[in-house]
Structure formats: C-alpha cells, structure tokens
Amino acid sequence: MINSANVGGNIQQDVEAHWANAVSFFENGQIQETIFACQQVLELDSGHFEALLLAGKAARQLGQHRMAENILRAALNLRPDSVEGGRELGATLMSLKQYEQSLECYRQVLKLQPTSAQANLDVATTLFDMCWYKEALQYCGNAVELQPNLLVAHIRMGMIYYRLDDLHRSLECLYLAYKMAPEEPNVLNLMALAKIELGLHDEAVPMLEQVLAHQPGEAFAVAHLLEARNAMQERASVKEVLYNSGMVDEAEKLARDDLARDDSVENHNFLLKCYLASARHSAHDLFLGGREWARMHEQEDALPNPSEFKNKRDPNRRLRVGIVGDYFAGVIGAYTLIPFFKLYDRSRIELFCYNFGPGGEYVRSVVDRYRDISQMSGESFFKLVRDDVIDIMLDINGRIRTPNHFETLLRQPAPIQVNWYNLPCTVGVKAFNYAISDGYCIREGEETDYVEKVFRMPTSTICAWDMGEPPVVPPPPCLENGYVTFGCFADFFKIGEGVLEAWAALLKRVPDARLYLKSNNLRLRGERERVAAFFSARGIAPERLIMEGLSTFKQMKKCYEWMDIALDTFPYSSGSTTINALWQGIPVIAIEGADWRGRSTAAVLAGAQLDEFIARDVGDYVDKACALAADPARLAELRATLGKRMAASPQWDVKSFARNFESRLRMIWQDWLKATATGK
Structure with a gap:
C-alpha cells in the first residue's frame, strides 16, 4: 500500500517492486537484504509506514537494537496508534534494558487493545523483568482469563509465582502449561526447579531427564539434574537415618552398641542426642548421661583454680563477655543475636565475638571485638581467650551441635562459662558453671538436674526476636x-x-x-x-x-x-x-x-x-x-x-531482653566473686 499520494506512476511502480522484494526477503530469512530493500522504498517514499515497520523488525532481529529503536520511533510518528509498531518498539526497548520506556509502549498498546491477552502479557513480562512481580501477576492473570489456552501466559504466571516464593501456585500454573505442551523444555525445567526448591528432588529428576532426551547437553537441565541426584543420596549412617526419621529408640540401641565398641566423644554425643528426642528419657536421664559423659571425657580435677584467673575482681566494673559459635549470621542468629548485639549497653559490657562460621561482615560492626577463629587450633583459641581476659564466656553451639570448640571450653579458658541459647538442658560438665534460662522452661526445684547454677530471665523467653514489621498475610486457606x-x-x-x-x-x-x-x-x-x-x-x-x-x-x-x-x-x-x-x-x-x-x-x-x-x-x-x-x-x-x-x-521486646540479660550476667559475675572469695 502506498501512503504518499504525490508519488508519480513510475516511482510508484518502483516503490511497489522494492516493497515486494523487502517482504520476500523477510519471509525467506534474508534480514540484511530486507533492510536494504526497505531503505530503497523509503528513499522514494519517506512516509511509507510499512517499510519503516519492517525495517525496524529486521534491525531488531539482527541485534541492531539502537537502529531498530530509531526506525520504529519514526514509524510511530506516522501512526501513533499502531499496535504492531508499539509492540515492536516495546520489545526493542526491552532488549536495550530501557524497561520504563518499554512499559510505556506496552501500556499504550494495552489502551488500544484492552481485551488483548497478548497486550496484557507484554505488560506483565516487562513488569516481571523490572522485578515488579505483584503488579505483573495482575496483568498475567488478565491474559490467562482472556485467553485460557495461551501457553506462554501460564509459563509466565508460573515464573512470577516462583519469584514471589509461592512454589505451590507456581507449580499449579506450570501443570496447566504442561497439559498443553508436555514436551516443552521451559515448562519441564521450571517445574523441576520448583520441585527442587520444595525438596522433592526425586520428582524433578524425570522432568530433567525428559528435557535431556530431546535436547542432550541442555545446560540448565544438566546442572539441576546433578543437583537433584546428589540431594537424593543418603550419606548418613544407619543410626543417623533412624534418628532423622524419628525412630529414636531404634537409633539409641545402635548408639549404645557403637559406644560399647568405641567410647569416643562423637559416639557419646550421639547417644545424648537420642536422650533429647526420646519419649523414654527425662531431664534427669540427660543429667545422668551428661555426668557419665564428663566422667569419661572431661578431666574435672584438672580444671583451673579460680585464683589462677587474672580478672579484676570488681563487682561493678564493665564486664568482658565472650560469645563463641558458628551461626551468628544464620536465619535464627540474624533475628535474635544480631538485634541483641545492636542494643546491649556498651558502657556495662565489652562484647567479644569468637566466630568460626560465616557472617563476619555482619557481626564485626555490632560488637566491640571481633575474632575470626575459623582457622584457629584449640590451643590458640584457648590462649586468645586468656589473653583477652574474658570474664564470662557464652557458648551458643553446645556439645552436640558440630563443629564446635567444646573441647577447648572443657579446659575453662574463662572463669565463668555459661550454658545459654542453644539447649536449655544441663551441659553436665563442671567447666560450665552457670546456665541462663527462663522460669517457664526450668521450674523451681528442677535445678537438681543441672550441674550449672541456674539464673532465670524474668520473662518466659531465653532470647528475643526482631523480624521487622508483622507481615501482611492472606486469609487462612x-x-x-x-x-x-x-x-x-x-x-x-x-x-x-x-x-x-x-x-x-x-x-x-x-x-x-x-x-x-x-x-x-x-x-x-x-x-x-x-x-x-x-x-x-x-x-x-x-x-x-x-x-x-x-x-x-x-x-x-x-x-x-x-x-x-x-x-x-x-x-x-x-x-x-x-x-x-x-x-x-x-x-x-x-x-x-x-x-x-x-x-x-x-x-x-x-x-x-x-x-x-x-x-x-x-x-x-x-x-x-x-x-x-x-x-x-x-x-x-x-x-x-x-x-x-x-x-x-x-x-x-529486644530492648527489655538486652537489659534483663545484662542484669543476669552481672548477677552471675557477682555470684562467682562471692563464691570464689578468699577463704571460701
């Protein structure tokens, strides 16, 4: 079609011939030739909208996105209401990562075609790439409602829910896509990924194998198939398998057999783990088991005399408090320990963090002294604590959580060692002389099942949480x-x-x-x-x-x-x-x-x-x-x-917890001073 009425007859014939060539070239995949033929048309008729549009499409296919943008903008200057032109420019701007301009184009197309599933999907796709997932969900939902059999819309919906961490709804959408195209690699890969994220690795494997059957070597499927197969392997011992399955009594029988053959610390620790989870055992059994552990593995007679410590015996001075562990920056630590670290009274406590795990960059800025002990031997760690003249050491790992520096703490590098945070049961060894718990979990009269002297928090909490503002949650399902x-x-x-x-x-x-x-x-x-x-x-x-x-x-x-x-x-x-x-x-x-x-x-x-x-x-x-x-x-x-x-x-209430916890540390310090005073 010729847009300019002023083109003469011969010129019109030339325009039509060049235009026919351009269309033929494009249909045959001769993209460079398409652009050249369109240029010939435009030299004769600069207002030829179709030639501008086709040249822009061809330039985009060649990856010449900036050229395509300029050509398509020229086309839209001629026809601002062109749906095809708007879509092409939107796609081009997406390739240039000009997301806001792309979104503007697609929104304009949607105004022109509000009932178009594709127009809604284009807006959703752009919002998705801008990480505006909730907004994208609305438009993608419109697309599915307008055209229920639109495969790409169901796939996009599954991707949006995945990014929103809603794996179940993601799979629901992808199952619908799977019914439409059961061999579509993108659908199979995305379903497998959601299954892996849900911990259902065995269900992901056949999906990934199906992709590779049609596309051998497909990188995504290869990588995730290896991940899924590795996760399916059970590397634990028989007793660990039984324990992890909740069959604790059966695991305990094997643990006792192992301990009889080899009275190692590891075997004894596992037996105590069984005590913790078993309905057959009580807190008193844990106390007796802990004391038996101490008899076999702790040299209590070799513990230092309180007089050997050089700590200044001032009941009211600033306390040097150490805390040792490996999960300060983990999910639980990030919501409990880090908030406390930010609020403790630095005029009353000088806090030393001994970290043998990740997260140093987070912890370093919220404590007085940060020590990375991840590569440190037990002897070096012991010397470091003594050199730091720690008054009170808090161990958040305990004996059973591994890896740990428990064996070093058995030698008591600090005069006061406190059992807190991880397990409120007795450690069972005299190197730990105090415990901090709450009055709800450890009632009056139950101290007899503790080696440690128990100090209780005034509220029914052993730690406080800070998870920000309460989440906005949907109604119950x-x-x-x-x-x-x-x-x-x-x-x-x-x-x-x-x-x-x-x-x-x-x-x-x-x-x-x-x-x-x-x-x-x-x-x-x-x-x-x-x-x-x-x-x-x-x-x-x-x-x-x-x-x-x-x-x-x-x-x-x-x-x-x-x-x-x-x-x-x-x-x-x-x-x-x-x-x-x-x-x-x-x-x-x-x-x-x-x-x-x-x-x-x-x-x-x-x-x-x-x-x-x-x-x-x-x-x-x-x-x-x-x-x-x-x-x-x-x-x-x-x-x-x-x-x-x-x-x-x-x-x-982290602030109140911090004050109460500091108070308990002060009470423990003063109690120790009194108990170890000369002549006692």
Whole structure:
C-alpha cells in the first residue's frame, strides 16, 4: 500500500517492486537484504509506514537494537496508534534494558487493545523483568482469563509465582502449561526447579531427564539434574537415618552398641542426642548421661583454680563477655543475636565475638571485638581467650551441635562459662558453671538436674526476636478450600510414633482435613512412602498428606500460607519453627511437657497470652486442634492479628531482653566473686 499520494506512476511502480522484494526477503530469512530493500522504498517514499515497520523488525532481529529503536520511533510518528509498531518498539526497548520506556509502549498498546491477552502479557513480562512481580501477576492473570489456552501466559504466571516464593501456585500454573505442551523444555525445567526448591528432588529428576532426551547437553537441565541426584543420596549412617526419621529408640540401641565398641566423644554425643528426642528419657536421664559423659571425657580435677584467673575482681566494673559459635549470621542468629548485639549497653559490657562460621561482615560492626577463629587450633583459641581476659564466656553451639570448640571450653579458658541459647538442658560438665534460662522452661526445684547454677530471665523467653514489621498475610486457606490444613515444619527427629499416632487420630476426627509436613528428611522418596504407609494403615488416604523437603527461609514462610493450624511436636517441642508459624499468623497447638524439652512452644504461647492453645496431654492436644478446626472465623481473626500480638509479646521486646540479660550476667559475675572469695 502506498501512503504518499504525490508519488508519480513510475516511482510508484518502483516503490511497489522494492516493497515486494523487502517482504520476500523477510519471509525467506534474508534480514540484511530486507533492510536494504526497505531503505530503497523509503528513499522514494519517506512516509511509507510499512517499510519503516519492517525495517525496524529486521534491525531488531539482527541485534541492531539502537537502529531498530530509531526506525520504529519514526514509524510511530506516522501512526501513533499502531499496535504492531508499539509492540515492536516495546520489545526493542526491552532488549536495550530501557524497561520504563518499554512499559510505556506496552501500556499504550494495552489502551488500544484492552481485551488483548497478548497486550496484557507484554505488560506483565516487562513488569516481571523490572522485578515488579505483584503488579505483573495482575496483568498475567488478565491474559490467562482472556485467553485460557495461551501457553506462554501460564509459563509466565508460573515464573512470577516462583519469584514471589509461592512454589505451590507456581507449580499449579506450570501443570496447566504442561497439559498443553508436555514436551516443552521451559515448562519441564521450571517445574523441576520448583520441585527442587520444595525438596522433592526425586520428582524433578524425570522432568530433567525428559528435557535431556530431546535436547542432550541442555545446560540448565544438566546442572539441576546433578543437583537433584546428589540431594537424593543418603550419606548418613544407619543410626543417623533412624534418628532423622524419628525412630529414636531404634537409633539409641545402635548408639549404645557403637559406644560399647568405641567410647569416643562423637559416639557419646550421639547417644545424648537420642536422650533429647526420646519419649523414654527425662531431664534427669540427660543429667545422668551428661555426668557419665564428663566422667569419661572431661578431666574435672584438672580444671583451673579460680585464683589462677587474672580478672579484676570488681563487682561493678564493665564486664568482658565472650560469645563463641558458628551461626551468628544464620536465619535464627540474624533475628535474635544480631538485634541483641545492636542494643546491649556498651558502657556495662565489652562484647567479644569468637566466630568460626560465616557472617563476619555482619557481626564485626555490632560488637566491640571481633575474632575470626575459623582457622584457629584449640590451643590458640584457648590462649586468645586468656589473653583477652574474658570474664564470662557464652557458648551458643553446645556439645552436640558440630563443629564446635567444646573441647577447648572443657579446659575453662574463662572463669565463668555459661550454658545459654542453644539447649536449655544441663551441659553436665563442671567447666560450665552457670546456665541462663527462663522460669517457664526450668521450674523451681528442677535445678537438681543441672550441674550449672541456674539464673532465670524474668520473662518466659531465653532470647528475643526482631523480624521487622508483622507481615501482611492472606486469609487462612480453609476459607477457600473448604477443608482445614494442619501442618508441622519441624525436624523429623522430633516426630516419633507417638506424634504420628496423635496426628492420625486428629485426621480421623476431622475427616476432610489435610496434613502438611515439611522437613529435610522428607526430601527422600522412601521417607515419604514410609510416612504415607503409617497413615494408610490407620485409614488415612495418601492424598490427605502433603510432604516436602526443605526450602529456603523465604520460600518456607510463603509455604505457611497453605497451612491453617500448626501442630507442635512432643516430647521435644519446637522453638524457631513455632516462632515462624505464629509470625505468619498460624496458631500453634502444643502440649506443656514434663520438662524443658516440652515447654519451649508453651513458653512462647504463654508469653503472647495464647494459653488457650496449650494442652495438658495428647487427648487435650487433639481436642484443641479439632475445636479450632471447626471455627473458621476464629482462624481468620487469628491470621489477621497473631503477627501484631507476637510483636507486642516478650519474645519481640529486644530492648527489655538486652537489659534483663545484662542484669543476669552481672548477677552471675557477682555470684562467682562471692563464691570464689578468699577463704571460701
């Protein structure tokens, strides 16, 4: 078509001939020739819109994006309402990473074609590349609604949900795309990636293998197939496998056999781990086990006499406090330790951080003295602590968490060594002479199960959390699903047969309910099958179970959106798992245990004035869960308010915690001075 009415007959024929050549060249993939033919048209008719548009498209295909931009802008000057021109310019600007200008082009096209699925998808794609995922979701949803069979829209929707860490919804979208194109590599790769992030590596493998069957050597599939296969391998010993599966009593039998053959520290530590998680053992058993450990591995007679320490015996001076560990900058440390470090009173405490893990760049700026001991021998670490003249040493790793410097601490490099933070049970060795806990977990009269002298915090919290502002969370899923989803994201060593029996009873009482379990152990297909078989034997169908491995912390928080009610474990209750659930608006049902192991969650609930969710026993636990499941209005109210309630609880008052903790350190120091005064 000729746009200029002033072109003469011969010129018009030449224009038409050159234009025909341009179209033919483009259709045959002769892109450079296309541009040359368009130039010939434009030399004769500068207002030939189609030639400008085709030349711009051809230049973009050659990667000449700046040239394409100039040509397409000229075309749009002639026809500002051209949908095709707007789309081409938008795509060109995307290639130039000029996202805001690209978005402007695509929005203009959308104004011209508001009911176009492609126009909505173009806006969504640009917003996605700008990392505006929630905004992109709206337009991508429009595209799917307008054209339900638009494959690329379902793929994009899956990608958006993935970036929003909503892996379940991502998979829902990708499953729809898979039904349309079951051999599409992008769909298979993205589904596999989401499965890997959910800890379902074995389900990702066949998808990646399918990609490689059609595209051998495809880099994404090769890399993630290797990752998935590595994760599926179980490298643990038999006793560790049993322990991680919650079969703690069976693991304990093997641990005793191993200890009889080899009385190493490692074998003895594993036996004590079994004590921690076993329903057969009590806090007193842990005390006796710790003392037996000390008899076998600690030379208590060789501990230094208090008079050997050169620390200035002033009850009110600034204290030199050390803290040693390897996870200061991990998820839990970042929300508990780092906030405390930022708020402690530097006029009262000089804090020394001895770090043998990552995160030095975060910790260094919030403590008085930072020591990287990751490459340091035990002897060098001992000397460093003595040279720093530490008054009080806090060990956040403990004996069982490895790696650690526990063997060095057994020689008591500091006069006062405090058991705090990781496990509120006794260490069992005299090198640790004090413990800090709270009055809820360690009750009056229970000090007899401690080697350490116990000092209690005034609130039911052993540490305080700072996770920012309470999150905005969606309503409980039961309002949309029509059924309740119970869940537990705890480590599976805490989920023994007694816990599973209680959950089976609960699912029988609430016939439509689902159970959502997420744990590292469930990355293994065999473990998922074992758990499914347990419930199946009790009349619970497999489709009522949702089982996944670990995800990143961000993704895990998003996974809570699929849960209505969280279930605590027993006899070993959860700590950070409970905190995370409550922070996301999920009520937690827990049993108040017979000793500290079963009181962590109850302490958190009591601190937030949520005593209604603390059960007396297993029967009451099931009853409370059933009652809450039958009250969707209450679940909705809790979902909207729990975060704010937690933010107002003692667990979130870092400033008060810091003052109270400093006070306990001062009390410990003064108690030690009194106990070790000359003549005593």
